[in-house]
Amino acid sequence: MTKIVLARVDDRLIHGQVMTAWIQYTGGNHIVIVDDVTAQDDFTKQIMQMAVPAGIKLDIYNVQEAPQKINANQTDKLIILAKTPQVFLQLIQAQVVLPGVIIGGMGANKGRQKVYKNIFMNAAEKQAVQAIGAQGVEVKxxxxxxxxxxxxEKVDLN
Incomplete structure (x- = not known):
């Protein structure tokens, strides 16, 4: 069975915080980025690869191919990163079993409203978070x- 140790929404994807604190905290040894734009951008993929510590695998998939690739991995401890909660909803709908979803970094931009400290969401992102919860997956x-x-549930998504 696939071992997912972290499913995290962070619009920065890989950065120092993920590389140090979350890898140590989860014991993850394989980062999977699920993002259509990043999966098509060879330059960005090279930058992401350079940010990954030695001994940690990295794969970058588009949303369509990700469920099969994730579910086929039976050996690694996966850290799944996506820029938006909609990606995790799509993974759940494609039969990827997540232990929960952590909302980490969702910065301010046009159309997003502050929901908690430095977490900002637009209407579609809020709906996706609520839909994930409705699937029985805990969101924090x-x-x-x-x-x-x-x-x-303690964050105002209205």
């Missing part, structure tokens, strides 16, 4: 592992 806000996780 947690920027860093040392921070106490906050159930998304």
């Amino acid at each position: 806000v947690q920027v860093i592992p040392d921070e106490k996780a906050l159930s998304i």
Whole structure:
């Protein structure tokens, strides 16, 4: 069975925080980025690969191919990263079993409203988070592992 140790929404994908704190916290040894734009951008993929510590695998898939690739992995401890909660909803709908979804970094941009501290979402993202919860998958806000996780139910998504 596929071992997913972290499913995290972070619009920065790979950055120092993910590389250090979350890998240590989860014991993950294989990062899977699910993002259509990144999967088609060879330059960005090279940059992402350079940011990954030695000994950690990296794969970057588009949303369509990701479910099969994730479910086929029976050996690694996967850290799945996506820029939006919609990606995780699509994975769930494609029969990827997630242990939960952590909302980490969703910065301010046009159309997004502040929902909690430095977490911003637009209407579609809020709907996706609610739909993930409706599928029985726990959603929490947690920027860093040392921070106490906050159930998304305690965040104002209206």
